[in-house]
Amino acid sequence: MKKLALAGLLAVGLTGCSSEEPKVLNLYNWSEYMPQEVLTRFEEETGIQVVYTTYDSNEAMYAKLKLLDDSAAYDLAVPSTYYVSKMRQEGLLMPIDRSKIEGFDNLDPELVNLDIDPDNKFSIPYLWGTTGLAVDTADIEGEPVTAWEDLWDERFEGRVMLTNDMREVFHVGLRVLGYSGNSTNPEQIEEAYQKLTELMPSVRTFNSDAPRVPYLEGETDVGMIWNGEAVMAEETMPSLEYVYPDEGIIAWLDSFVIPKNAKNPEAAHQFISFVLRPEISALISEEIGYATPNLPAREMLPDEVANNRASYPTAEDMTNAEFQVDIGDEALQVYAKYWEMLKSGR
Amino acid sequence: MTRWLPRVYLVLVYLMLYVPIGVLVVFSFNDSRSGYTWGGLSLRWYQSLFHNNAMVEAMWNSLWLALSAATVSTIIGALTALALHRYRFRAKKVLNGMLFVVMMSPEIVLAISLLALFLLVGIQLGYLSLLLAHVTFCLPFVVITVMARLSGFDESLPEAARDLGASDFTMTRTVLIPVIMPALLAGWLLGFTLSLDDVVVSTFVSGPSYEILPLRIYSMVRVGLKPEVNALGTLLLVFSLVMLMLSQWILIRSKR
Amino acid sequence: MPSVTRQPFRTAVLVLVWGWLLFLVLAPNLLVVGASVMTRDPGTFIALPLNLDAYRQLFDPLYLEVFLHSLYMAAMTTLVCLLVGYPFAWALSKLGKQRQLLLIFLLIVPFWTNSLVRTYALKMLLATNGLINSALMSLGWIDEPIQMLYTEGAVIIGLVYLLLPFMILPLYSVFDDLRQELLMASHDLGAGRLATFIHVIVPLTLPGVLAGVMLVLLPAMGLFFVPDILGGSRNLLVGNVIKNQFLDARNWPFGAAASIVLTITMAILMLAHRLSKQRLGEGGAG
Numbered sequence: 001m002k003k004l005a006l007a008g009l010l011a012v013g014l015t016g017c018s019s020e021e022p023k024v025l026n027l028y029n030w031s032e033y034m035p036q037e038v039l040t041r042f043e044e045e046t047g048i049q050v051v052y053t054t055y056d057s058n059e060a061m062y063a064k065l066k067l068l069d070d071s072a073a074y075d076l077a078v079p080s081t082y083y084v085s086k087m088r089q090e091g092l093l094m095p096i097d098r099s100k101i102e103g104f105d106n107l108d109p110e111l112v113n114l115d116i117d118p119d120n121k122f123s124i125p126y127l128w129g130t131t132g133l134a135v136d137t138a139d140i141e142g143e144p145v146t147a148w149e150d151l152w153d154e155r156f157e158g159r160v161m162l163t164n165d166m167r168e169v170f171h172v173g174l175r176v177l178g179y180s181g182n183s184t185n186p187e188q189i190e191e192a193y194q195k196l197t198e199l200m201p202s203v204r205t206f207n208s209d210a211p212r213v214p215y216l217e218g219e220t221d222v223g224m225i226w227n228g229e230a231v232m233a234e235e236t237m238p239s240l241e242y243v244y245p246d247e248g249i250i251a252w253l254d255s256f257v258i259p260k261n262a263k264n265p266e267a268a269h270q271f272i273s274f275v276l277r278p279e280i281s282a283l284i285s286e287e288i289g290y291a292t293p294n295l296p297a298r299e300m301l302p303d304e305v306a307n308n309r310a311s312y313p314t315a316e317d318m319t320n321a322e323f324q325v326d327i328g329d330e331a332l333q334v335y336a337k338y339w340e341m342l343k344s345g346r
Numbered sequence: 347m348t349r350w351l352p353r354v355y356l357v358l359v360y361l362m363l364y365v366p367i368g369v370l371v372v373f374s375f376n377d378s379r380s381g382y383t384w385g386g387l388s389l390r391w392y393q394s395l396f397h398n399n400a401m402v403e404a405m406w407n408s409l410w411l412a413l414s415a416a417t418v419s420t421i422i423g424a425l426t427a428l429a430l431h432r433y434r435f436r437a438k439k440v441l442n443g444m445l446f447v448v449m450m451s452p453e454i455v456l457a458i459s460l461l462a463l464f465l466l467v468g469i470q471l472g473y474l475s476l477l478l479a480h481v482t483f484c485l486p487f488v489v490i491t492v493m494a495r496l497s498g499f500d501e502s503l504p505e506a507a508r509d510l511g512a513s514d515f516t517m518t519r520t521v522l523i524p525v526i527m528p529a530l531l532a533g534w535l536l537g538f539t540l541s542l543d544d545v546v547v548s549t550f551v552s553g554p555s556y557e558i559l560p561l562r563i564y565s566m567v568r569v570g571l572k573p574e575v576n577a578l579g580t581l582l583l584v585f586s587l588v589m590l591m592l593s594q595w596i597l598i599r600s601k602r
Numbered sequence: 603m604p605s606v607t608r609q610p611f612r613t614a615v616l617v618l619v620w621g622w623l624l625f626l627v628l629a630p631n632l633l634v635v636g637a638s639v640m641t642r643d644p645g646t647f648i649a650l651p652l653n654l655d656a657y658r659q660l661f662d663p664l665y666l667e668v669f670l671h672s673l674y675m676a677a678m679t680t681l682v683c684l685l686v687g688y689p690f691a692w693a694l695s696k697l698g699k700q701r702q703l704l705l706i707f708l709l710i711v712p713f714w715t716n717s718l719v720r721t722y723a724l725k726m727l728l729a730t731n732g733l734i735n736s737a738l739m740s741l742g743w744i745d746e747p748i749q750m751l752y753t754e755g756a757v758i759i760g761l762v763y764l765l766l767p768f769m770i771l772p773l774y775s776v777f778d779d780l781r782q783e784l785l786m787a788s789h790d791l792g793a794g795r796l797a798t799f800i801h802v803i804v805p806l807t808l809p810g811v812l813a814g815v816m817l818v819l820l821p822a823m824g825l826f827f828v829p830d831i832l833g834g835s836r837n838l839l840v841g842n843v844i845k846n847q848f849l850d851a852r853n854w855p856f857g858a859a860a861s862i863v864l865t866i867t868m869a870i871l872m873l874a875h876r877l878s879k880q881r882l883g884e885g886g887a888g
Binding site for chain 1: 400461465470471472554557565568569570571
Binding site: 352353355356359360362363364365366367369370373382422425426428429433435441444445446447448450451452453454455456458459460461462463465466478479481482485513514515518539542543545546549550560563564567568571575578579582583586587589590594 | 609610611612615616618619620622623625626627628629630631633634637647686689690692693694696705707708709710711712714715716717718719720721722723724725726727729731732733736763766816820821823824825826827830831841844845848849854857858861864865868872
């Protein structure tokens with residue numbers, strides 16, 4: 001704790017003299033992906049004001065970061081697994097100074113030093129989660145929904161929701177056909193596209209801003225959802241169940257990265273250290289329902305959170321689970337083409 | 347029958363226009379979280395609105411942007427109108443045409459063209475880029491308002507001033523400005539509202555360093571039904587109603 | 603240059619005005635034209651060589667379909683606005699002057715209210731649990747809620763709601779100018795109501811119709827937030843395609859080409875408007 005205070009002081013001292021205006025941290029994050037309380041506490045403790053802006057897809061985040069590259073608009077962003085490696089390889093990221101990061105050792109050894117960023121030179125894991133099936137059991141009759149394949153069932157016509165996320169939607173298509181969700185084979189991708197076009201008449205809407213909302217609003221009954229969103233919906237809508245599909249769940253890890261032109265990397269480091277504190281990580285996981293990679297934090301969680309299968313899947317739930325990986329720009333273009341065709345098709 | 351049919355029709359169309367707004371206002375005082383059921387009278391959404399720091403800051407940013415954009419566009423717009431009215435110069439038609447094009451072109455076209463320009467020239471996306479963009483799309487509206495006023499204006503007055511030895515600048519200041527004052531105010535108010543309402547252009551030319559209200563609202567609205575949006579919408583409605591009445595009052599008073 | 607010394611004020615004004623328009627209107631538009639003939643580049647957005655690929659892509663059956671669908675929704679919006687607005691403007695112009703002013707004021711009020719907020723208000727009405735459905739169900743008219751949100755119809759309703767005043771105002775102004783004597787003359791010459799309408803009223807109000815069409819059709823293709831909120835990220839407009847190309851897919855040449863198509867549409871409409879006015883002018887003179 002002392003060390004931490006010292007590091008904090010040092011950081012403040014180092015940067016405090018360089019500018020006189022109030023310190024600001026521009027955090028670029030998914031919508032509803034950080035409790036307000038965390039931001040408030042960070043502001044109170046450090047005096048650094050956090051400006052929280054949001055995106056709803058990795059593609060939008062990446063495009064905006066490139067667009068605002070020169071103006072050094074963002075100090076911290078939270079891309080998913082495969083975008084970490086993409087951005088790292090394209091030289092868009094600033095190396096993270098590990099000496100300024102407190103609490104890196106708290107992280108689950110299974111989730112650090114991954115292929116996407118060997119030795120975590122550019123990224124620090126924030127949360128991990130899964131994309132599975134949401135089923136409104138109150139509105140569904142007949143056979144229970146247990147697999148992605150079931151979405152194609154006629155009885156759900158006009159009642160299906162998909163996330164507004166290219167990779168995830170194709171992941172589902174590919175898995176239903178028995179392929180890897182990370183396929184780079186253009187033929188398989190096209191096949192998945194064909195399969196997904198059959199689903200389109202059932203699809204009511206795409207939503208990645210808050211995938212729980214169309215279920216809560218009663219507009220859709222079945223479809224994709226992120227586990228955290230399912231947990232957040234539990235309270236108001238107990239009938240909405242989170243189901244691990246037979247073909248396997250989509251798993252992902254979101255990490256903090258610092259854009260290479262960040263104006264305030266000191267504050268970014270400070271913020272990462274702040275989030276790595278077990279009590280803060282625990283608070284985040286409890287509030288927004290995703291799984292924290294922070295091991296001491298996991299021990300601090302109340303039982304009902306730690307044992308919530310939606311947030312923290314069992315080994316059995318993770319059978320067939322597939323983590324999203326970087327597939328390279330070439331394959332990404334193929335996906336992008338079919339994605340647009342899919343979304344604009346009638 | 348022919349007497350009441352048109353009136354019933356008018357009433358129906360007005361109902362269509364006002365029911366959604368009415369619902370919004372009523373539900374902004376709804377105690378329930380849901381946007382669909384009534385849970386009693388409450389001001390809690392107004393409270394939570396003002397406790398949201400990011401929201402309050404976006405509000406101030408937006409107000410400041412609208413104030414400055416309206417002011418700058420009124421100044422430039424008034425000068426443009428005066429130039430078009432008084433001076434004979436080549437390519438006057440081109441100038442007129444360009445203003446017309448700005449007014450008619452879809453906002454999205456304006457938005458991407460300005461984004462391309464700002465990136466090329468290296469203007470950071472933030473307050474400055476927003477200001478330049480907002481002034482540009484407000485400009486034609488101010489010019490038109492002022493031109494309308496000038497067209498009904500007695501030409502002998504400025505001539506007399508010139509004969510008495512006033513410079514162009516003095517003449518403009520002492521004779522023309524007072525005449526076009528109501529139009530300036532009306533144009534300013536129009537610019538203010540346009541700026542405060544703009545989503546399309548701002549989506550492209552803003553950066554995180556300067557968050558404005560419409561974009562905040564946009565991200566809130568996309569996430570789902572938020573009672574705070576009702577409260578905010580009601581406040582904006584009252585605000586623009588006051589502004590509109592003000593501008594009408596100015597215009598009507600000036601006609602007397 | 604004597605004119606500069608003699609009229610510094612005039613020079614300053616002209617420089618300012620021209621400078622602004624050249625820098626912020628002409629230059630950006632040229633940039634878009636330039637971008638549309640360049641090649642997509644993942645790093646720098648656009649790059650050489652020059653080519654027409656972006657335009658070719660526009661005529662790809664897939665995008666053509668998106669464009670046609672967007673055009674269809676915009677056209678439907680315009681048509682509904684016209685059908686609602688035409689009789690409205692007519693009825694309005696027949697009222698007493700004082701009342702007309704008040705009603706015009708009431709028409710403008712919503713226009714001064716934040717358009718996002720109004721779109722959101724519509725969402726509250728159209729939702730499955732929304733007020734329209736619950737009202738209809740409690741009246742016993744329907745048993746199951748009607749799916750209105752996230753449909754093509756919802757997008758069109760949203761666009762009509764936002765754009766109706768832009769159709770009514772130009773129509774109202776032509777109806778307001780419509781001289782009663784002309785109608786009476788037509789009547790005196792023995793024309794029936796229908797004949798008067800077809801041969802006198804329609805041609806005379808045509809410029810207003812075209813102005814209204816112009817003011818509604820173009821925004822109806824660009825207002826991307828309406829399908830975002832009411833269309834469920836489906837039922838896309840050209841505006842959504844352009845926005846995605848710039849802020850998502852990073853295909854600037856294609857986005858630029860799409861926006862040029864919009865601009866050309868605008869030019870055609872403006873030309874039509876001008877021609878109709880000219881013809882009317884000639885007819886009146888002759």
